[in-house]
Amino acid sequence: MKIGRRVTAEEVAKAVGVSRATVGFVLNDTPGQSISEDTRRRVLTAALQLGYRPNSAAQALARGYSDIVLLVLPDWPIDDVMHHLLTEIALALDEAGYTLVAWSPHVSGAGRPLWELIPADLVMGMAPFDAEQVAALHANGVAIFPEPDDPGQSGHGGGRFAAGPRLQVDHLADLGHRRIAYARPADPRLAFLAGDRFRLVHEQAGRRGLHVVDDRVTDLGSAAAAVRDWLNAGCTAVVAYNDYVASVVTGAALRAGVAVPDELSIIGHDDSPLAEVFVPSLTTVRINLRAIAQEVAAFALRKIAGAPAGLGDGPAIAATLVPRESTATPARNAVR
Amino acid sequence: MKIGRRVTAEEVAKAVGVSRATVGFVLNDTPGQSISEDTRRRVLTAALQLGYRPNSAAQALARGYSDIVLLVLPDWPIDDVMHHLLTEIALALDEAGYTLVAWSPHVSGAGRPLWELIPADLVMGMAPFDAEQVAALHANGVAIFPEPDDPGQSGHGGGRFAAGPRLQVDHLADLGHRRIAYARPADPRLAFLAGDRFRLVHEQAGRRGLHVVDDRVTDLGSAAAAVRDWLNAGCTAVVAYNDYVASVVTGAALRAGVAVPDELSIIGHDDSPLAEVFVPSLTTVRINLRAIAQEVAAFALRKIAGAPAGLGDGPAIAATLVPRESTATPARNAVR
DNA sequence: CTGAAAGCGCTTACAG
């Protein structure tokens, strides 16, 4: 579809009666051009009143860069936490003069992927993606964070980003729980990330001598049955994928007459606003989003600079326990 | 920052040994060119293995359009509902061959606004913006939805989008409540929209003969005091800005020993996932996001086509009551 | 201080 054309710098030049180049110099504040104050003012005035706005495509083409970083996200539900992370990334990149565009590919048909449409200096994807997605992204020149080859990284939840799930387990272990369950979200788009987090929980449970009795998708419909099964299997606590899943499990337990935390402790992940408000308030784990955002930004800047972008040896991303009402020592069903 | 250069179509042409134009015709599947199957295949193969990807800036410049719609959002917290709305808008535009970029300007410094950087066919803002913002956006050629001049529209909450707040009031009136309070969110970024919704609640309350006793910002810290004050003032119900605010008020009430809904009814807005999970589950109002999304998309397409983009006489956006546990008939403090 | 011009990498008539 053709677009109504706009005023060009050429026309501004004509209106003022100066050369095309002069207009460019004034508009871009090009240093070392000594243009008379009067000329400068006239150009600026004319540009303003003609409604001149530079054509960004032409600008990007001529300059060879655009100062845009395009971040491709998995097709996740974007919750408060994700949104917060994106904001922090945008801020970190902004400090370096880059503007962040966050975009999730959608299923459908006619529209083309954004990385074919906008002139980004860097297109990067934020893991986890499955193998097929990684291949497709790489074929399109999309860098992926963290780098899948990076040792010690298993998607977004692996390696240095493992503190959250570990802390969930540690908290329950410290309270004296021995048998726990893992509750996954129902949304299939989260299956991959949930798998990552579950693996970390499972490993840490092994280290701390806990039994992970069950690992189950939990939505509003199925949560009540899951809670019953877990109690029957001797569970005294549940690790939830995130605070929303924790609230689903908690809500189901309460409605089934199971006291939280007296009969079942439940810990969430993310410290989303919901966790503090829920009754009972939800014990959870807060991860250092700003630190992750700064890694992402640093990764992007290194890639743009053409440097090898391996994550190197930065410190592990910290997680903090946020203890609230939904966890306590096991009062019943405690195994030895 | 200069970017590492990429393979051009020129180089593909050289590699294959055909003219630059031929490459373009093959790549774009230009009709009416009758290129031999062999040539076509060789071009495609070479492009693939050289890793050719078209330069989008050059493409946009030469074509004069980009198939991008840039949607500028107020700097809101993006919750599930907003995200859902954006997804629906993206889908609706996708059907017309456009790719949506959603972007919120952030406060800070170095990065330039996205509309100066990407070659969008249309830049539109989704209201509400305050007067100052509207002026700034207009100066940058940003179209605003809904059009502020449009009669019967007062920002995003006005006119045809008024069904939600009205329904909140109607539900409470139908139940027999006579004195109600309005609970606003603490986030200052939402002040403008909250003002819109409050106005609609106030008007509808007047129509239904209800008294709006108080209108107050409610966060976790202040909610308990607010609940006490409301009860003392004879309120039997609260209209909340959205489900999160409703959950804050409900949580505070329960912790203060005030029974919900027996002593205080609370109704939210949006039907976010939280509303169903909370204990007690929250009565709320669901708005037809898809209908709004389709309006937004239609508005965009009309603007791009250069047509007058007035919203015209579309039907009002529907809202549906979602009755749950947090509202009931007033048991106490009922006025006459 | 200013003008004439090449070049960014595409698209797309226009000749052959």
Added chain:
DNA sequence: CTGAAAGCGCTTACAG
């Protein structure tokens, strides 16, 4: 079927 070329609207040396 293919080649030579103008043009999109900028930036930016290079002469004057």
